[in-house]
Amino acid sequence: AKPKRQSYEQRAEVAKNAVSKQLLNLMAKKKTNLAIAADVASTKQLLALADQVGPHICVFKTHVDILDTWNAEVQGELQSLAEKHDFLIFEDRKFADIGSTVVAQYSGGLYRIADWAHITNAHLVPGPGIIQGLKQVGLEKGRGLLLLAEMSSKGHLATGSYTQAVAAAAEEHQDFVAGFISQTPSSWQPQSSPGLIHMTPGVQLAKGGDNLGQQYNTPQSVIGGAGSDVIIVGRGIYGASDPRETAQQYQEAGWSAYLASVSA
Numbered sequence: 516a517k518p519k520r521q522s523y524e525q526r527a528e529v530a531k532n533a534v535s536k537q538l539l540n541l542m543a544k545k546k547t548n549l550a551i552a553a554d555v556a557s558t559k560q561l562l563a564l565a566d567q568v569g570p571h572i573c574v575f576k577t578h579v580d581i582l583d584t585w586n587a588e589v590q591g592e593l594q595s596l597a598e599k600h601d602f603l604i605f606e607d608r609k610f611a612d613i614g615s616t617v618v619a620q621y622s623g624g625l626y627r628i629a630d631w632a633h634i635t636n637a638h639l640v641p642g643p644g645i646i647q648g649l650k651q652v653g654l655e656k657g658r659g660l661l662l663l664a665e666m667s668s669k670g671h672l673a674t675g676s677y678t679q680a681v682a683a684a685a686e687e688h689q690d691f692v693a694g695f696i697s698q699t700p701s702s703w704q705p706q707s708s709p710g711l712i713h714m715t716p717g718v719q720l721a722k723g724g725d726n727l728g729q730q731y732n733t734p735q736s737v738i739g740g741a742g743s744d745v746i747i748v749g750r751g752i753y754g755a756s757d758p759r760e761t762a763q764q765y766q767e768a769g770w771s772a773y774l775a776s777v778s779a
């Protein structure tokens with residue numbers, strides 16, 4: 516039998532980052548470990564989707580540069596929906612540049628990501644300067660960063676010693692690093708700090724993939740088998756005929772896998 520895992524509430528108590536603490540408590544209260552990847556092109560659709568699935572999710576993940584419209588009003592509407600339904604906003608920017616460039620990209624430009632996204636993410640390819648740069652902007656605003664430790668796509672290069680280096684960098688910067696984007700954390704980080712959160716994309720109700728290298732695992736295998744904390748689901752939900760009802764199915768699948776893993 517697998518060892519019993521700590522509950523989200525227990526882990527919230529030891530989390531060293533404001534966002535991971537908030538998220539772990541929110542997940543426990545709302546009984547959901549579901550994040551939606553809202554990769555729709557129309558802003559109107561984005562806001563409608565947030566309102567529909569809001570009650571079932573802990574995180575609403577955006578790719579703001581996919582959208583047809585973005586301005587202060589849209590930003591405000593998304594923030595209001597986050598308050599109404601109690602979810603966090605995660606802009607999936609995947610920063611990957613030197614510290615001084617990411618400072619400008621995170622704080623400025625058309626999107627001003629640090630102003631509205633509770634969470635963003637980054638690759639560690641440039642080295643720790645990318646964490647320091649993003650932290651310079653985000654820490655005082657109470658934001659959190661996820662480091663990409665592994666990817667979901669076929670042939671990705673984030674493996675072995677690269678993944679280990681990401682794990683070590685996260686441990687070292689826990690005031691700002693909230694956790695990871697990962698695939699099989701139980702295989703490389705069984706003793707990780709319990710305050711760090713693992714989020715896993717490439718999730719659908721059936722195993723499979725798309726024709727551009729995406730690979731899907733089930734909520735049960737991701738939360739139960741691979742030891743992750745949050746399932747990230749895009750096309751499986753917004754591509755369904757009834758996204759609200761489908762989100763509820765994923766919520767239930769993710770939550771029962773979590774309950775089984777804490778009581779095992």
Ligand code: 6AU
Pocket residue numbers: 552554578607636665666667668696716717718729747748749750751
């Ligand atoms: O469920 P899908 O395949 O429709 O969407 C998966 C979402 C997309 C990707 O940009 C993102 O998850 N993603 C990420 C993230 C979240 O960083 C990393 C990765 O390795 N694979 C992946 O699909 O919005």
